[in-house]
Amino acid sequence: MKYLCLIYDVEKRWETMSKEESGKIYGEYYTFTEDIKSSGHYIGGNPLQPTATATTVRVRNGSIGTTDGPFAETKEQLGGYYLIEARDLNDAIQVAARIPAVRDGSIEVRPIAQM
Amino acid sequence: MSEELTIVQRTVDELYRAHSRRVLATLIRLTGSFDAAEEALHDAFVAALERWPGAGVPAKPVPWLVSAGRFKAIDRARRRANFDAKQEEIARDMIASATVDADHHEDDAIGEDRLRLIFTCCHPALSPDAQVALTLRTVGGLTTEEIAHAFFMPAPTLAQRIVRAKNKIRCARIPYEIPAARDLPGRLDTVLAVLYLIFNEGYSASSGDSLTRGDLCAEAIRLCRLLLDLLPEPEVEGLLALMLLHDSRRAARVSTSGEPLLLEAQDRALWDTDQIREGVARTERALTSHRYGSYALQAAIGAVHAEAPSAGRTDWRQIVGLYDVLMEMNASPVVELNRAVAVAMSDGPAAGLALIDGLFARGELTSYQLAHAARADLLRRLGRRTEAVTAYANALALTAQAPHRRFLEKRIAELGH
Structure with missing residues (x-):
C-alpha cells in the first residue's frame, strides 16, 4: 500500500537559520532517507522550493489564469514529500513519525488511491 | 414442528443478543471488511434459522456461526468475481485464509478479535466523534437509530459518520490488530477516553431536557467490563470503578x-x-497495582465520597490530597476547579474562591458554566449576594440544558433578584 507523506513546516524558519543548523537538518534527512531505503519503505521524495516560487494555475471559461504563490495563507507550508510503501496505516505512521520536520511541523499521511 | 421452530427461533434470538458482536469481530478479521462481515453475519443467522430446526442446534453454536458466515462471505465474493475482476483476488485471499484458519476459532481467538475490533474502532486516526459512533455500533451492537437518539442527532447524520469512518479504515488501511506492547499504553488511553466520553454523554446530557440517559452509562460500563475481561490493566479497572461510583449516584442526582x-x-x-x-x-485493586493512572485516582476521590455518611462528614482533606496527586499526574484547569471546590469544603469558601479567581485571572475556564456556578455558590455562602447573582447569571448564559437552567434561575430567585 502506497502513502504520500506531505511535509508541512514553517518555511520562514529556514531563512533565519544558521548554516550549521540547516546543515544538521539536511544530515538528518539524509540519514532518514537512507534508513527507509534500506527498510524498503522508500519509493520517492523531494524537497520543494519555497512557496514564493510557486504559481497557482486555474482554467476558468476556457482561459488560463495564473496567480503568484499558493492560494491560501497558512501557518505551515508544504515543503516536501516522501512517497512510501507501507504495510498499513500504523506502519506509515511509524515512518512519518521519523521525518525530521515532524518535531516542529506536521506530516499529512495520505493513502494513494488505486485507479 | 412449529413448537420446535419457536424454540429454535428463541435460541437464535438469544444467541444474536449475546454473541453477534463476537461473531462480527471474527468475521471482520476473516473477510478483511466491515461491510462484508456485516453481510456475512446476517447470512449466518439466516442460515441458522434455516438449518437448525431440522439438524438441531449445534453443540458449539458460535464457531458454527463464524464458519457459516465465512463460507457465505466466500460465496458472495465468488459471485461478485464473475462481474468484477478485482473481487477475484479478494475471494482467493479469503479462501486461503479460510483454510489456514479452519480450526482457529477457539474462545481465545474470538476474544482477541473483539480486542482487535475495539482498537480499530478507537484508532487515533479517526475523529473522536467517529470513534464513539463506530464503537457503539459495531462493538456495542446498538442500532444507528439508537445512537442517533442518544446523541440528539438525525439518524442519517449519524449513519453518514459511520460510513465515513468505515471508509477511512478501508482506504487508509487501518490495520485490524491489537497494538504492539510499545504502542499499547497510548492506544489504550484513546479507548478509555472513548468509553468515558460515552459514559459522560449519558451522565450529563449536553443539551435537551433529560439530565441522565442511563442507557449510555450502562453501555459504557458494559463495554468497560468487556475490555477489562480481555485486557486486565489497572487503568481499565480504574475507569470501570470510576464509572460505577458515578453511576451509583444516578438516582439521587435529580430531584x-x-x-x-x-x-x-x-x-x-x-x-x-x-x-x-x-x-x-475495584478502586483499591487498581491503586495497589502501583501502575494506576488518572482514572483510578478519580475513582479514589469518588470512593471517599461514596463512603461518607454526609457531605459535611466527608474527609475533604483526603480529597484535596488526592487532587494534589492528580494535578501532578495530569494537571488541567478542570482538575484545578474541582480541587478548589474541595479546598472550599475543607478550609472554607474564601480559600476555594481565591483559587477559582486565580483560574479566571489566567483566562482559564471563563466560558465553562460549572466554573461560574461553583464560584457563585461560594460567593453565596460568603454572603456576597450581588456578586453571587452576577456569577449565577454568567453560568446561566452559558447553559443550554433545561434542568440546569431551572436550577440556576431558582438560586437567583432565592437571592432576592
Whole structure:
C-alpha cells in the first residue's frame, strides 16, 4: 500500500537559520532517507522550493489564469514529500513519525488511491 | 414442528443478543471488511434459522456461526468475481485464509478479535466523534437509530459518520490488530477516553431536557467490563470503578421535579450500594497495582465520597490530597476547579474562591458554566449576594440544558433578584 507523506513546516524558519543548523537538518534527512531505503519503505521524495516560487494555475471559461504563490495563507507550508510503501496505516505512521520536520511541523499521511 | 421452530427461533434470538458482536469481530478479521462481515453475519443467522430446526442446534453454536458466515462471505465474493475482476483476488485471499484458519476459532481467538475490533474502532486516526459512533455500533451492537437518539442527532447524520469512518479504515488501511506492547499504553488511553466520553454523554446530557440517559452509562460500563475481561490493566479497572461510583449516584442526582441536586443535597439512601461496593473494591485493586493512572485516582476521590455518611462528614482533606496527586499526574484547569471546590469544603469558601479567581485571572475556564456556578455558590455562602447573582447569571448564559437552567434561575430567585 502506497502513502504520500506531505511535509508541512514553517518555511520562514529556514531563512533565519544558521548554516550549521540547516546543515544538521539536511544530515538528518539524509540519514532518514537512507534508513527507509534500506527498510524498503522508500519509493520517492523531494524537497520543494519555497512557496514564493510557486504559481497557482486555474482554467476558468476556457482561459488560463495564473496567480503568484499558493492560494491560501497558512501557518505551515508544504515543503516536501516522501512517497512510501507501507504495510498499513500504523506502519506509515511509524515512518512519518521519523521525518525530521515532524518535531516542529506536521506530516499529512495520505493513502494513494488505486485507479 | 412449529413448537420446535419457536424454540429454535428463541435460541437464535438469544444467541444474536449475546454473541453477534463476537461473531462480527471474527468475521471482520476473516473477510478483511466491515461491510462484508456485516453481510456475512446476517447470512449466518439466516442460515441458522434455516438449518437448525431440522439438524438441531449445534453443540458449539458460535464457531458454527463464524464458519457459516465465512463460507457465505466466500460465496458472495465468488459471485461478485464473475462481474468484477478485482473481487477475484479478494475471494482467493479469503479462501486461503479460510483454510489456514479452519480450526482457529477457539474462545481465545474470538476474544482477541473483539480486542482487535475495539482498537480499530478507537484508532487515533479517526475523529473522536467517529470513534464513539463506530464503537457503539459495531462493538456495542446498538442500532444507528439508537445512537442517533442518544446523541440528539438525525439518524442519517449519524449513519453518514459511520460510513465515513468505515471508509477511512478501508482506504487508509487501518490495520485490524491489537497494538504492539510499545504502542499499547497510548492506544489504550484513546479507548478509555472513548468509553468515558460515552459514559459522560449519558451522565450529563449536553443539551435537551433529560439530565441522565442511563442507557449510555450502562453501555459504557458494559463495554468497560468487556475490555477489562480481555485486557486486565489497572487503568481499565480504574475507569470501570470510576464509572460505577458515578453511576451509583444516578438516582439521587435529580430531584422529583427533575432538577439537578448537588452532592450535599442528595439523599444518600438512594445511592446504589452494590455499585459502590464493587466500585470501591475495584478502586483499591487498581491503586495497589502501583501502575494506576488518572482514572483510578478519580475513582479514589469518588470512593471517599461514596463512603461518607454526609457531605459535611466527608474527609475533604483526603480529597484535596488526592487532587494534589492528580494535578501532578495530569494537571488541567478542570482538575484545578474541582480541587478548589474541595479546598472550599475543607478550609472554607474564601480559600476555594481565591483559587477559582486565580483560574479566571489566567483566562482559564471563563466560558465553562460549572466554573461560574461553583464560584457563585461560594460567593453565596460568603454572603456576597450581588456578586453571587452576577456569577449565577454568567453560568446561566452559558447553559443550554433545561434542568440546569431551572436550577440556576431558582438560586437567583432565592437571592432576592
